Amino acid sequence: MTIDDRRSTMDDGRWFGHPRGLSTLFFTEMWERFSYYGMRAILVLFMTNAVATGGMGLDDVTATAIYGLYTAVVYMVALPGGWIADRVLGLRRAVFYGGCVIAAGHFTLAIPSTTAFYLGLSLIVVGTGLLKPNISAVVGDLYPEGGARRDAAFSIYYMGINVGGFFGPLVCGYLGETINWHLGFSAAGVGMVAGLVQYQLGARHLGPAGLLKEDGNALVARAVARRSLYRSLEAAIGLVLIVVVLQSIGAIHLSLLGFVDYTGVVIVAIAAAFLVYVAFFGGLTIVEKKRVGVIAVCFLAAACFWSGFEQAGSSMNLFADRLTNRVIGGWEMPASWLQSVNSLFIMLLAPLFSAMWLALGSRSPSITAKMALGLLQLGVGFAVMAWASVYASAAHTVSPNWLVATYFFHTTAELCLSPIGLSSITKLSPHRYVGQMMGIWFMGAALGNLVAGRVAGLIGSLPLPQLFGAVTLFSVGTGLLLLLFTKPLKGWMGGVE
Numbered sequence: 459m460t461i462d463d464r465r466s467t468m469d470d471g472r473w474f475g476h477p478r479g480l481s482t483l484f485f486t487e488m489w490e491r492f493s494y495y496g497m498r499a500i501l502v503l504f505m506t507n508a509v510a511t512g513g514m515g516l517d518d519v520t521a522t523a524i525y526g527l528y529t530a531v532v533y534m535v536a537l538p539g540g541w542i543a544d545r546v547l548g549l550r551r552a553v554f555y556g557g558c559v560i561a562a563g564h565f566t567l568a569i570p571s572t573t574a575f576y577l578g579l580s581l582i583v584v585g586t587g588l589l590k591p592n593i594s595a596v597v598g599d600l601y602p603e604g605g606a607r608r609d610a611a612f613s614i615y616y617m618g619i620n621v622g623g624f625f626g627p628l629v630c631g632y633l634g635e636t637i638n639w640h641l642g643f644s645a646a647g648v649g650m651v652a653g654l655v656q657y658q659l660g661a662r663h664l665g666p667a668g669l670l671k672e673d674g675n676a677l678v679a680r681a682v683a684r685r686s687l688y689r690s691l692e693a694a695i696g697l698v699l700i701v702v703v704l705q706s707i708g709a710i711h712l713s714l715l716g717f718v719d720y721t722g723v724v725i726v727a728i729a730a731a732f733l734v735y736v737a738f739f740g741g742l743t744i745v746e747k748k749r750v751g752v753i754a755v756c757f758l759a760a761a762c763f764w765s766g767f768e769q770a771g772s773s774m775n776l777f778a779d780r781l782t783n784r785v786i787g788g789w790e791m792p793a794s795w796l797q798s799v800n801s802l803f804i805m806l807l808a809p810l811f812s813a814m815w816l817a818l819g820s821r822s823p824s825i826t827a828k829m830a831l832g833l834l835q836l837g838v839g840f841a842v843m844a845w846a847s848v849y850a851s852a853a854h855t856v857s858p859n860w861l862v863a864t865y866f867f868h869t870t871a872e873l874c875l876s877p878i879g880l881s882s883i884t885k886l887s888p889h890r891y892v893g894q895m896m897g898i899w900f901m902g903a904a905l906g907n908l909v910a911g912r913v914a915g916l917i918g919s920l921p922l923p924q925l926f927g928a929v930t931l932f933s934v935g936t937g938l939l940l941l942l943f944t945k946p947l948k949g950w951m952g953g954v955e
Contacts, residue, residue: 476611477600479667482660484618487593489653490557491622493564493646494586495801496630498771499794501525503779504639512639514575519915522772523718526911528579529768530721533904535587537897543592545683549668550596550661556588557654564647568640578643596668616808622649623801631794718908725905729757729898742888748950749886752826753895755940755947756879756886757902759829762936763875764906765913766836766929767868770800772914773925774843774861781847781922783855796861803869811873824948824955825882826940832875833937839867840930847922885954 473481505521507513516524543552563581566574597615601608626649634642670676704710712720736742737750778784779793815822823831846860879899887895916925 474614476607476614477665478663479600479660479665480597480611480614482657482663483593483597483600484615485660486553486557486653486657487615488618488622489649489656490560490589490593491619492626492629492649493560493622493653494582494626495623495797496626496649497564497567497582497643497646498529499627499631499775499797500634500639500642501528502772502775503635503794504642506776507639512570514572518776518918520714522911522914522917523715524579524911525772526768526908526914527718527721528583529771529911530725530904530907531583532586532590533900533907534725535583536591536900539587539589540591540595540893542588542687543595546680546687547588548670549592549599550664552588552592553596553668554654554657556585556590556592557650557657559585560589561585561647561650561654564643564650567643568647570640592668596664599667600664613808613812617805620801620804620808624798624805627794627797631792631797635792635794715912718912722905722908725901725908729901729905732894732898733757736888736891736894740888740891745952746888749952749954750888750895752947752950753883753886753898755826755943756829756882757898759826759833759875759936759940760879760899760902761905761909762933763829763833763836763871764903765909766840766906766933767872768907768910769914769929770797770865770868772911773917774864776914776917777843777847777850777922778858778861780852781850781855782858782861784858791858796858796865799862799865800869800872803866804872807869807873811870822955824944825878825886825951826947827944828874828878830937830941830944832871832873832878833933833940835867835871835874837930837933837937839864839871840926840933842867844923844926844930847926850922882954886951 472478502521502525503513505514505516505524506518507515509515514521539552539556543549547555559581563578563583563585565578566581567578569578594612594615597611598608601611626646629649630642630645632642633645634640670680701710701712705712733750733754737747740750742750775793775797778796782793782796784791784793842860842864846856846864850856880896883895883899884892913925913929
């Protein structure tokens, strides 16, 4: 089938000048992000809320560690999720099965049971690994010709992410905080089901996008991959059983916090080993080796950035719940509603940043300079939090405008680092390692999420001005350090802009 043939099958209707299939993927991702951010907005609040009022009654350290581990693993499973889609299921089926597992996870969270809680989180992790990386790939597959139309499509698709991220906390947060926590989790599940229904109804507009080849060679390769998947699952289950047995007989003593910390060490070790292997044994040229060195710096920058940014759902959410005056005309706004501010700012500011980078042209800052600016702005946001913390106490709550200002700076920081980082990895990576290098970028995000959860756990034991002040100094310090090395790193990029 030629490009023109594929285009004709997908252009059976137009949607803002794009194939009708884009609307199917837009609303699927919108509902998935509605469910994810809606659940995330109340997750820490539910865990730290007293048992008498429907929560789990966990302390801040444990709750934020669980939150950090959960959000980290969500990033990590994107790699096996992409592999399963490419080799076994196909993109389209992976998206649908992933959505089903996500919905099951949210509805499992709605069951008032500790076992159901952990099972629900695990299901959401697995489902997100199947859906999240692969639905983006289907968007790209709608445009086999590539070019500007594909770039414009991803801009529209990105808006769907933030529309869902905006409304999710509003709906799930209101139901969870004001009526029943488990009703909030149920609402997230209903949102994912709505996404699945419209995905199936709109599948006819996708044409062949995201489908696996059905020729003989492809079927043989799929059978081999399926056997490899089964062996990997058996090995993983066996490893888990061994750890459980050793823990039960007292041979090892692994706590939740210890497991979180070990996971961080494993992430760093895997990323370092892979980058060293590629640089020294990957058959690269000198220019490619230098670019891999820049990717290593990007990995560290991503980890540092997300270790601060991802406290939005943990320490900053707890600050909104305990120390922020949310009373408006006698009615108290749910704390989780402030989780929607970032998505709102993204929708407002993303077009402005895109236009600004285009207008600057050749004068635009380098990749690492933009990342440094992102870290510096992250630090400014936490400086606002440190300032607010001086006045905040249980007896004297502060205005939510402090958090709104913080989220503004964090959003501008995100727009300097996150999309730039994704784009830069594709440009800097040696051609045969692009997918794996993208995995390194997401591992940096996973590491940052783990650290964010551990740092947020200090909210109950460390004075807040000191906690947020330390994050400010760390973010500004790493930003300045990266800025200092911007010129030599630009030379290592070998002409990549």
